[in-house]
Amino acid sequence: MTVPYWVAGKPSTGPTPLEVRHPGDGHLVATTSLASTSDIETAVATAHAADTATLPAHVRADALTHVSARLAERAEELARLITAENGKPVRWARTEVTRAVSTFRLAAEEARRWSGDLQRLDTDPGSAGRLALVRRVSRGPVLGITPFNFPLNLVAHKVAPAIAVGAPFVLKPAPATPLSALALGEILAETDLPAGSWSILPTTNEVAAALVADPRLPVVSFTGSAEVGWRIRDTVPRKQVVLELGGNAAAVVCPDYTGATDLAHAASRIATFAMYSAGQSCIAVQRVFVPRSHYRAFVDLLVTAVDALATGDPFDDATEVGPLIDTAAAQRVRQWIAEALDAGATLRTGNNGAGTTLAPTVLTDVPRTARVHRDEVFGPVVVVDPVDSLDEALAGVDDSRFGLQAGLFTRDLATAFHAHARLAVGAVIVGDVPSFRADQMPYGGVKDSGAGREGVRSAMHDLTDDRVLVLTGITL
Template sequence: MTTTHQFWLAGRRASGETAFEVRHPHDGSLVATVGVPTDAQVEEAVAAAAAAVPVFAATPAHQRATALDHVARRLAERTEEIAKLITAENGKPIKWARGEVGRAVSVFRWAAEEARRTNGETMRLDTDPGGTGRYAIVRRFPRGAVLGIAPFNFPLNLVAHKVAPAIAVGAPIILKPAPATPLSALVLGEILAETDLPAGSWSVLPVENAKMPALVQDERLPVISFTGSDKVGYQIMDSVPRKHVTLELGGNAAAVVLADWNSEADLDWAASRIALFANYQGGQSCISVQRVIADASVYDRLVEKVVEKVRAQVTGDPSDEATDVGPLVDENAAQRVESWVEDAVAKGAKVLTGGSRDGAAYAPTVLAELPADAILARAEVFGPVLSLHRVEGTEEAFAAVNDSAFGLQAGVFTHDVQTAFRAHRELEVGGVVIGDAPSYRADQMPYGGVKDSGVGREGVRYAMEDFTFEKVLVLTGLDL
C-alpha cells in the first residue's frame, strides 16, 4: 500500500483530507500519493506567512545564510535519492536529473553567499547646497510574502530559484509545486525543516489548480513569482495589476549558424549542440532549440549533420544511464506534440527524422520547409522537435530570430566578435549565447525574456532584487 506524502504547512508536516496520485511518465506506474491541503490549511499557511513578514525580515544575515548552506549541503548528500525521484515523477533521464540536483545545490550556495554580502549602498547628499550635512543609506527590504508557482519541467531547480532568493532576503514564501511533480519540492521541505528558519517563513502546498485564483488574489501575498505558460502567466498578471508579479514564460529559441561557422569541426560542434539541446529534458525546456536558422552557404552540410546526430540520441527508459531522451511529462503532452507535427506536415513541412509517438514518448524529430502558418512556426512546442530554416546573410538571420512573439534566449554560432556584439544589440531576447546553443543557463546570471517570454529576472541576486524594494535612510546634521 502506498503511503500518502504529507505536505509542509508553515514549516511543519501536515495531512489533508484528500490526495492525488503521481505516476511515472515512462510506464504509468504509481510513484506516490500526495495529500492536498484543505481550504482551512491554506488559510493557515497564508496567515502564518503574513505574520512572519516582520519577523523573517529582521533575522540576521548569518541565520538565513546558514540555513541556505545547510540546504545546499543536504541536497548534495542526497543527490542520488533526489535524482531518482525527479526521474520517477518527471520522466527526465537520470543523468539530467543528477545535473538538476547539482544546479539546485549551486542555487542555494549562491543564495547563502548573497545573503551574507547584500549590504545596500551609501551616498553623500551634500553635492548640492540643500544637502549639506546629510548622508543617505539605501537598503533593500522584502516587499512581503511571496507566492511561488513552479512548473513540472525542473521540479527541483526551478523551485530552488523561488525558495532560495526568498530566504536570502527574509521574505516568507508559499510554494505551489506543479501537480505532476510535487515530490522534489516536498523533499526540499524535509531539508528546510532541519533548519532554524522562523515559523511561517515557508510552506510547500500541493494546492489543486482550481484553488489557485484565491491564492493569487490574496492581498497578504503581494509578490507572485510564476514560471509556466504565457497564457496562464499573463492571466495571473492581468488579474492582480497592483501586485509585484514576475513571469518566466515560454520561448521558441533559435540557434543561428552564420556563414563564417563553416569548417567541418565548426559544423560538427553546432550540430552536436543543436541535437543535444533540442531533445534534452524531452525538449521540455523554455530554452531548448526549436528553430535552427542557417546561412545558405552552410545549410545543406549542417542539415545532414543535425539529422545524423538527432538520430543518435538514445531514447527509452529514463532510469537507464544510456538514455538521452525520455518521455514527456504525460501522454497528453505527447499527443499535443504529435498533433502539431501533423499540422506542420499537412501544411507542407518535411519530416527528416522522427515524427512518431509511443505513449508519452515522442521521437526526436527534425522538420524542414516549415510553413509560416504552422502552429510549430509560432508556438512553443515543449517537445523534442526542431525545424531547419535557410537564410541569406546575417541580417536575414537576425530578422528571422526576431520574427517571434517570444524572446527568451538565442544562440549564435559565429567567430566574428563584431557580429557577436551586433547580435547582443539587435536580437530581441533576454540572453544571447555565442558559439553555442541558446540552452545554456548559468544559474547565477540574470535569466528571463522580453515580449511574451515574461517580465522580471531569475538568477539568485536578480530574484532577490525582485522580491525587495529600496528604502532610503537620510541622516541629518552630520559633519561630513
C-alpha cells in the same frame, strides 16, 4: 504511506489523495495529498504574520548553506525522484540537482553581502551634510508557482532568493511533480528558519487562483506558460508579479562558423539541447537558422546527431531522451507536427512512438505560420531554416512573440555585439545553444517571455523595494 506536505514548517496531510505517476509507464511513484482548505489558510496567515525581515543574515545564510549541503548529500536519491515523477533521464536529473545545490549556495553567499548602498547627497548645495543609506527590504510574503519540467531547481529559484531577503513564502509546486519540492521541505524543516515562514502546498489551479488574489501574498513569482502568466498579471495589477514564461528559442549558425568541424559541433550541440528533457525546457532549441550555402550539409549532420541520441528508459544512465510529461502533451506535439506536414513541411527524422514517447523530430520547409515555428512546442522537435545573410537570420530570431534567449554560433566579436544589440531577447549565448543558463546570472525574457528576472541576486531585487535612510548633519 502518504507523503506529507508542509504547512508553516510542519508536515501535514489532507483528505484528498494526489497520486504521482511515472510519465513513462504510468507506475505509481508515491501518493501525497492536496492541501486542505484549513491548511492553506494556516499557511497564508502564518506567512503574513511572520517577522522574517529582521532575521539576522547569518541565520538566513546558515539555513541556505544547510540546504545546499543536504541536497548534495541526497543528490542521487533526489535525481532518481526527479526522474520518477518527471520522466527526465536520470543523467539530466543529476545535472538539475547539482544546479539546485549551486542555487542555494549562491543564495547563502548573497544573503551575507545583502547590505545596501551609501549615496552622498552633497552633490547639490541644498543637500550639504546629508548621506543616504539605501537598503532593499522584502515586499512581503511570496507566492511561488512552479512548473513540472524542473521540479527541484525551479523551486530553488523561488525559495532560495526569498529566504535570502527574509521573505516568507508559500510554494505551489506543479500537481504532476510535487515530490521533489516536498523532499526539499524535509530539508528546510531541519533548519532554524521560523516555522511559520514557509509552506509547500500541492493544490489545484483553481485554488492557486485564490492564492494569487489573496492580498496577504503581495508578491507572485510564476514560472509556466505565457497564457497563464499574463492572466495572473492582469488579474492582480497592483501586486509585484514576476513572470518567467518561455519561448521558442532560436540558434543561428553564422557565416564564419561553416567549416566542417564547426558545423559538426553546432549540429551536435543543437541536437542535444533541442531534445534533452524531451524538449520540455523553455530554452530548448526549437528554431535554427543556417546559411543557405551550407544548409543541406548542416541538416544531414543534425539528422545524424539526432538519430544517435539514446532514447528509452529514463532510469538508464545512457538514455538522453525520455518521455513527455503525459499523453496529452505528446498528443499535442504530434498534432502540431501533423499540421506542419500538412502545410508543406518535410520530415527529416522522428515523429514516431506511442503514448508519452515521441522520437526526436527534425523538420525543414516549415511555414513560419505553423505552430511548431511560431509557438512554444515544448517537445522534442526542431525546425531548420536556410537564410541568405546574418541580418535575415537575426530577423528570423526576432520574428516571434517570445524573446527569452538566443544562441549564436560565431567566433567573430563584431558579429556577437551586433546580434546582442539587435536581438530582442533576454540573453544571447555566443558560441553555443540558447539552452545555456548559469544560476547566478540574470535570467528571463522580453515580449511574451515574461517580466522580471531569475538568477539569485536578480530575483532578490524583484522580491524587494528600496528603503532610504537620510542622515543629516554628516561631515563627509
